[in-house]
Amino acid sequence: MAKGIASFSCSACGAVHKKWAGRCDGCGSWNCITEDAPLSSGPPSRSLGASRGRTVTLSDLNSEDTPPERTRSGMDEFDRVLGGGLVAGSAILIGGDPGIGKSTLLLQATAAFAKAGLSSIYISGEEASDQVRMRARRLGLHDAPLQLGAETNLRDILSTLDTLRPDLVVIDSIQTMWVDNVDSAPGSVSQVRACAHELVTFAKRRGTSVVLVGHVTKEGQIAGPRVVEHMVDTVIYFEGERGHQFRILRSVKNRFGPADEIGVFEMTGSGLSQVVNPSALFLSERDKPASGSVVFAGIEGTRPLLVEFQALVAPAPPGSPRRTVVGWDGGRLSMILAVLEARCGIAFSGMDVYLNVAGGIRVGEPAADLAVAAALLSAREDRPLPPDMVVFGELSLSGALRPVSQTENRLKEAQKLGFNRAVVPGRSKLGKVAGVDVIELADLAGFVARMGVGESH
Numbered sequence: 001m002a003k004g005i006a007s008f009s010c011s012a013c014g015a016v017h018k019k020w021a022g023r024c025d026g027c028g029s030w031n032c033i034t035e036d037a038p039l040s041s042g043p044p045s046r047s048l049g050a051s052r053g054r055t056v057t058l059s060d061l062n063s064e065d066t067p068p069e070r071t072r073s074g075m076d077e078f079d080r081v082l083g084g085g086l087v088a089g090s091a092i093l094i095g096g097d098p099g100i101g102k103s104t105l106l107l108q109a110t111a112a113f114a115k116a117g118l119s120s121i122y123i124s125g126e127e128a129s130d131q132v133r134m135r136a137r138r139l140g141l142h143d144a145p146l147q148l149g150a151e152t153n154l155r156d157i158l159s160t161l162d163t164l165r166p167d168l169v170v171i172d173s174i175q176t177m178w179v180d181n182v183d184s185a186p187g188s189v190s191q192v193r194a195c196a197h198e199l200v201t202f203a204k205r206r207g208t209s210v211v212l213v214g215h216v217t218k219e220g221q222i223a224g225p226r227v228v229e230h231m232v233d234t235v236i237y238f239e240g241e242r243g244h245q246f247r248i249l250r251s252v253k254n255r256f257g258p259a260d261e262i263g264v265f266e267m268t269g270s271g272l273s274q275v276v277n278p279s280a281l282f283l284s285e286r287d288k289p290a291s292g293s294v295v296f297a298g299i300e301g302t303r304p305l306l307v308e309f310q311a312l313v314a315p316a317p318p319g320s321p322r323r324t325v326v327g328w329d330g331g332r333l334s335m336i337l338a339v340l341e342a343r344c345g346i347a348f349s350g351m352d353v354y355l356n357v358a359g360g361i362r363v364g365e366p367a368a369d370l371a372v373a374a375a376l377l378s379a380r381e382d383r384p385l386p387p388d389m390v391v392f393g394e395l396s397l398s399g400a401l402r403p404v405s406q407t408e409n410r411l412k413e414a415q416k417l418g419f420n421r422a423v424v425p426g427r428s429k430l431g432k433v434a435g436v437d438v439i440e441l442a443d444l445a446g447f448v449a450r451m452g453v454g455e456s457h
């Protein structure tokens with residue numbers, strides 16, 4: 001079989017097919033499957049002969065290296081998520097739902113970098129320069145030494161950048177850009193991939209930092225930024241709940257710093273303002289104790305963060321009861337309900353369960369398991385927890401509590417915000433840590449017993 005094997009891919013969703021078809025099985029679109037250009041003719045062993053390439057320079061692991069050159073914008077929440085400032089020549093992707101505030105954030109950040117001395121260009125493919133200028137005026141940024149452009153043709157953008165050689169360029173958004181050698185509409189997988197590739201290559205070649213903005217769509221109709229994630233150095237998501245003013249900037253991948261770092265912002269009438277003490281903000285009004293409300297001492301990235309879990313349990317009409325979750329994983333809620341039933345004899349069948357994380361933040365740490373269980377129990381029994389208590393611990397399926405990382409940091413943050421008691425996993429008789437009375441528990445049944453719920457065994 002000397003013939004090269006042809007492959008076909010869908011230009012809308014990127015699915016690979018063995019043969020051509022009129023309709024893509026992956027996304028259901030019509031007339032979108034095209035033949036891919038062959039990578040090489042003939043088997044690799046023959047085409048890549050040992051004599052053809054040049055020798056690659058190799059070096060030892062302990063060779064001298066220079067730390068990457070970084071610039072701080074002065075917006076601390078943004079700089080921290082980048083790993084301590086913007087690295088020259090890095091490629092960054094900032095994804096988020098449409099309307100969450102990506103353009104606002106980047107206009108503010110680019111203006112800050114421009115003021116910090118970086119020559120910066122902001123290219124909008126979605127708005128005219130006038131519109132961006134108007135927004136900048138509203139944000140009080142009109143005197144920032146920043147160049148604006150409104151363009152979607154990537155070839156023109158790249159030749160402009162090649163002449164100007166800026167330190168930073170923002171492309172808002174990657175889904176509006178197109179190159180003429182790719183035969184599909186802007187926003188399709190092939191266009192997004194090709195444009196991102198060109199821009200990342202430019203960043204590496206010229207030492208310009210490139211920030212790509214990408215819209216995430218739930219249905220994946222338009223190529224989401226996911227196809228670009230592996231090409232860039234840093235992937236940041238801008239999240240938040242509509243109707244809440246808080247926005248979280250979260251790094252999910254960073255070649256130049258820790259991942260999972262967060263920055264907290266508040267959307268105001270004059271743009272995004274930084275939230276320096278987020279813990280205080282995510283706790284709702286807590287004057288009098290309320291059942292179902294539990295404060296979780298969490299860690300987001302490198303810093304502690306207190307958040308409030310709220311649960312509500314109500315009798316369900318016949319049929320399958322509701323399980324509604326906002327800000328926490330639905331599967332994990334089912335697991336905790338199952339552990340409560342199987343290990344502690346506390347059933348939630350016949351009851352609707354609602355779980356919400358106050359303030360619109362999303363919690364992903366398993367360390368919040370115990371806080372969720374506590375909120376459910378407190379709601380079910382209508383018994384509030386002491387208002388000065390924080391809770392954390394991971395729950396295993398056996399009902400045992402597993403220790404979690406950074407216990408002391410969590411307790412310090414709790415103490416700073418006026419919490420004097422904590423329920424944590426373990427049996428090391430810690431007593432008092434960082435000024436907080438620590439109650440250590442080995443399993444969930446121990447917690448149930450402490451709450452005085454009768455049916456536990």
Ligand code: TYD
Pocket residue numbers: 096097098099100101102103104105135138139267268269270271272
């Ligand atoms: P935008 O940055 O355009 O979102 P994205 O680029 O992610 O699509 O922000 C859009 C929302 O932000 C819009 O609904 C209005 C709101 N907003 C404010 O509340 N205050 C402001 O100062 C600005 C500029 C926008």
Ligand code: MG
Pocket residue numbers: 102103104126172
């Ligand atoms: Mg925008």
